[in-house]
Amino acid sequence: MNAARPVRVRAHWVSLVVVLLAVGAALAVQGYTQHLSTLGDRAPAADASADAVPADAIEGGPIVDPRATGGSIAPRAGTLALTFDDGPDPEWTPKILDVLAKHHVHATFFVVGTAAAQHPDLVRRMIAEGHEVGVHTFTHADLATAPGWRRDLEFHAAQSALAGASGLTSSLFRPPYSSSPAALTDGTWSVVVDAADRSYVSVLSTLDSRDWERPGVSAIIRNATPAEGGSGDVLLMHDGGGDRSETVAALDELLSEYQAAGIEATTVSGAAGLSGAMTPASAADRATGVAVLAALSISSFVVTAISVALVxxxxxxxxxxxxxxxxxxxxxxxxxxxxxxxxxxxxxxxxxxxxxxxxxxxxxxxxxxxxxxxxxxxxxxxxxxxxxxxxxxxxxxxxxxxxxxxxxxxxxxxxxxxxxxxxxxxxxxxxxxxxxxxxxxxxxxxxxxxxxxxxxxxxxxxxxxxxxxxxxxxxxxxxxxxxxxxxxxxxxxxxxxxxxxxxxxxxxxxxxxxxxxxxxxxxxxxxxxxxxxxxxxxxxxxxxxxxxxxxxxxxxxxxxxxxxxxxxxxxxxxxxxxxxxxxxxxxxxxxxxxxxxxxxxxxxxxxxxxxxxxxxxxxxxxxxxxxxxxxxxxxxxxxxxxxxxxxxxxxxxxxxxxxxxxxxxxxxxxxxxxxxxxxxxxGTRLRWHRMQRYGSLKVPQNAS
The missing domain is CATH 3.90.550.10 (Spore Coat Polysaccharide Biosynthesis Protein SpsA; Chain A)
Known part of the structure; x- marks a missing residue:
């Protein structure tokens, strides 16, 4: 018999390493995107320092751009920028879109990159129905505590996912776990400044429905109702991150109440007079986006297949x-x-x-x-x-x-x-x-x-x-x-x-x-x-x-x-x-x-x-x-x-x-x-491998 060729022996180890690296990469992608995120908002720490936050930012409007003159913008009086975070969600986002269509109202959706990559059809539906889409990071990470490399990844991957899903990019950004301008901390402000350096406008809120707490439809309506005689508002609601049945029910009543009170519910750009928030993605951005969506799809398939095989x-x-x-x-x-x-x-x-x-x-x-x-x-x-x-x-x-x-x-x-x-x-x-x-x-x-x-x-x-x-x-x-x-x-x-x-x-x-x-x-x-x-x-x-x-x-x-x-x-x-x-x-x-x-x-x-x-x-x-x-x-x-x-x-x-x-x-x-x-x-013919003998043979005493 002919001896096996060393080249072929080495080749299968290379193949094994390649397979394991590919599986490892898929698992790393899945682990990062699915298990390092925590959807749902939380209140900022009460004792967080705000020494580095400019006073005009704390006292200014909820739409923040440190590069612009004045640094912030407030919605026009009589308008309410209707925003939704943490989606798209395959169950709740379509229902919210249906309610908005019923009332002929447009809103701004701040999408999580991983969710957008998993449900690109919902992102396309948002845009097709006249809604606005903003960026809410890639994995809903708290960027205030994230190292620089993760900030880079979160911003870039989120925008790529949006470009891959819709063919568009957005300059609107909402930091996860953010609140009103008055609640800005040094950490959140650093994220806002970093976002501005990347040509984003950060959108905070003036009204928090607190629907993520599921306090009941009446409480959501109460939290989302603007004060009489106030200036324009930015309302924070959610279409993802959990059970949003109360949000859907409350939204239907709220839109009817807004219409009766003469409040114009619209997008962030519509309320603040912004233009060009969403622009066609470049060919390179679209290609990167498609690659991101493919990587997430493949990693999800690999994990699902391995999970089934493990069971x-x-x-x-x-x-x-x-x-x-x-x-x-x-x-x-x-x-x-x-x-x-x-x-x-x-x-x-x-x-x-x-x-x-x-x-x-x-x-x-x-x-x-x-x-x-x-x-x-x-x-x-x-x-x-x-x-x-x-x-x-x-x-x-x-x-x-x-x-x-x-x-x-x-x-x-x-x-x-x-x-x-x-x-x-x-x-x-x-x-x-x-x-x-x-x-x-x-x-x-x-x-x-x-x-x-x-x-x-x-x-x-x-x-x-x-x-x-x-x-x-x-x-x-x-x-x-x-x-x-x-x-x-x-x-x-x-x-x-x-x-x-x-x-x-x-x-x-x-x-x-x-x-x-x-x-x-x-x-x-x-x-x-x-x-x-x-x-x-x-x-x-x-x-x-x-x-x-x-x-x-x-x-x-x-x-x-x-x-x-x-x-x-x-x-x-x-x-x-x-x-x-x-x-x-x-x-x-x-x-x-x-x-x-x-x-x-x-x-x-x-x-x-x-x-x-x-x-x-x-x-x-x-x-x-x-x-x-x-x-x-x-x-x-x-x-x-x-x-x-x-x-x-x-x-x-x-x-x-x-x-x-x-x-x-x-x-x-x-x-x-x-x-x-x-x-x-x-098809290699393996030669006979004879084992080395050691001369240790003897029947052990009391073997049985």
Missing amino acids: LSGAVMLIRAVLVMALAVRHRRGAVAAARRRRWQHRGVVSVIVPAHNEEAGIEAAVRSIAASSREVEIIVVDDGSTDATAEIVSRLDLPQVTLITKPNGGKPSALNAGIEAASGELIVMVDGDTVFEEDTVERLLQPFADPAVGAVSGNTKVANRGGVLGAWQHIEYVVGFNLDRRLFDVAECMPTVPGAIGGFRREALQRVGGVSDDTLAEDTDLTMALCRDGWRVVYQDDARAWTEAPATIGALWKQRYRWCYGTLQAMWKHRGALVERGAAGKLGRRGLVYLLILQVLLPLFAPVVDVFAVYGLLFLDPLRIAALWLGFLAIQFGMAVYAFKIDGERLAPLWTLPLQQVVYRQLMYLVVIQSVFTAIA
Whole structure:
């Protein structure tokens, strides 16, 4: 097989980074625009300083332009500038527009940029019906306390959103949380001055309906009624930011009262005699505006899609936890019942095949442990072109039941097939050269073959070198992940993998599927799926234990899991026809393959996005709720782990590493899946990754 090209390997990481950056950018936009704003007005702080505010501004009119002569303008006597803040709102703005149209009155709407971007049709309706539109920042931010960079962003993005929504720009601005000129503070005044430097006229108010408090229709009408004999007014009302049903009802009555009292309700420009408040946007401004609207639309879609996917993935994980636990209990009861029955005695020869390529570190322990089995076996060691002392070590053992076959290197499937051809038993056990058996492992592994429908049996693989955090993580994975899943697959009759470390096979079954194929890098998964599709039952014998040497470094672990995952993807693709087949093959396809696709491919591919979304949640949502969800997920995992350890007879001590495993080890496995999927999509042929051996193999004392 040809080695994977480094360029392609690097390319998928670039793709992943690009995707995560794009998702992160979309989440940042959504977080800023939707979760850093607080719609609804509030009164300014009573003790806020006003030392920097000019006296003529405090005593002047509500339309303020520090650049102009006099600095402020008051509406003409007998007029009332009708203004609405915090919209547009899809529910209340249309109703307010309907009331205004009923009374043939025009008003000024100070729109929030994010709302304008979400509902551009309402902005266009305002303008089409003769209303005036002003700027109310992009996210309704309190600019009096905002740093300079945020002021720049709020002004620019708000104007861009207006240009994108309507093709117009406005020179009218209302600072969020502002009130009358008399209530100006140093902070608010600095915003007014800053707005003037950007060519805005700031519009304050003289009448506050206080509709945002929802005090009742009568109170709103009372607050919005001008004093008799007074000068012109600017009335503050709201069409967004909450329930505005009282505003709609009060507005209808107010407009009738204004008309009866001879008060002209109009726009800010109409009341103050301004001109040119709204002008066509330049091509550059419109392009920027369209980009802003597109960015907000895309970010909203991304967040919605991720939210839906999170709910679905959470449901899948919960269903999987319940299903795995329930079927594990059922499998356990069946295993206990079977153990109480008299053991089946197989009278024929049992052949144990050990394929070996450069296994000098562990081959002696492996062969001696098998030779010490309580059940007499013939052992066939197939040295597949080793360049170390593997063959010499096996020869020196001088064990009568051991046959050594040496052959040129042809790969593990070739070695297994050579062993099968040389074996004399009708029942065949395959074991890796880095694995040791307990004394009764073979005998226990044979028990399910009492049923003639059983073609293969998976044993229980245990991690021998489980010391250290990495060893503990793999130990947890084997006990909780692999073995719980195998119990599920056994009960559901869709076992996809009999592990190479320990598996029993009926010779007839092997012959019917043509032996061990070299089409994939996961020959054990490929073989198991082929047996299922041929109609054989594949089961899990949890008390047939084998101890294997797990990778001791991150690099070695990566290579092993990369090969496993890539090979599994190959086998799934090869046997995809099982999805539409009947009988045992259909169970494999519609149960086993779908399970693998969802749990071991799709969810891991989505996992990095979940992690980015978790950061988003901590920054923009409720961090306590996010932490509670994570702790809930961890509690489920811990409960599953405790049960799995109990039924496997394991001490619970290693579970202290479980939280860290979920943070670190889980990410590593997800990245392995991502690399494997990209490699498979690219059509790259992956070479065999052989794991480094450490010579730590021995059956632990009191293991069970």
